[in-house]
Amino acid sequence: MKTTKFLMIAMTCVAGLCAALPASAQFAKPEDAVKYRKASFTVMATHFGRIAAMAQGKVPFDAAAATANAEVVAVMAMLPYSAFPEGTHGTEKGSPKANVWSERAKFDAAAKTMQGEVVKLVAAARSNNLDALKAAVGNTGKTCKACHDNFRNE
């Protein structure tokens, strides 16, 4: 119930952001976009990492903590993709490859797939079922990896 409400509102929020702030026009300078997208990935990865640690048995399973972390992931997952203006690819580890732009539809689809798995991650966390959480962490992690393998310098 709470999950549904949260996600509906989060989706409304992102829809508002996307509609009102198309493409990368909202960043004054490309370096601002780069800083912002790195920051949003950092926050997302931190909170996803805490859930993954539970799934891997490194820390005790706590459904409330998993849910809180998953909800932060769900918000963060929607933010970085408006912050890839043309010309901000790189060659150093962690930077995006040029095919983010030459294969933009594929990149956007990969982002959407990840966001869909994150919705399921929130539901799994709320279900208070460790096996469900493990499965959702695995599926979400695969979407992270798929995008990194295709679009990020490793």
Next chain:
Amino acid sequence: MKTTKFLMIAMTCVAGLCAALPASAQFAKPEDAVKYRKASFTVMATHFGRIAAMAQGKVPFDAAAATANAEVVAVMAMLPYSAFPEGTHGTEKGSPKANVWSERAKFDAAAKTMQGEVVKLVAAARSNNLDALKAAVGNTGKTCKACHDNFRNE
């Protein structure tokens, strides 16, 4: 209505995070905490800046965009304060001063004041009233500045 729901859930979320992950114990290394808190402030400042630009007449007022941005600010506002482990003060511009820890109760109170103003910022954005938004941006900005003046190397 949506605001209330969003904030109730966001508050539930942060309460979960705070309860489950006290203090700074959730970061393996102090530098992870520093990177995370900087990242969350970067994302928060980006979205607050977009609302401030509307309040200042630099971009057209758009209540839906203001609301979406304010909701992101509301989530981000709750994140950084678990990421100030002892010993992570500095002297360079933007780093926290040592009194974050020697006056921790005052620091935490300042954070709470800001979070309270951000709740009002979301409500003002949703009200579709530019004057209300301007007032809320001003009040929120004052809480940012007060904390920076007291606790941050400028």
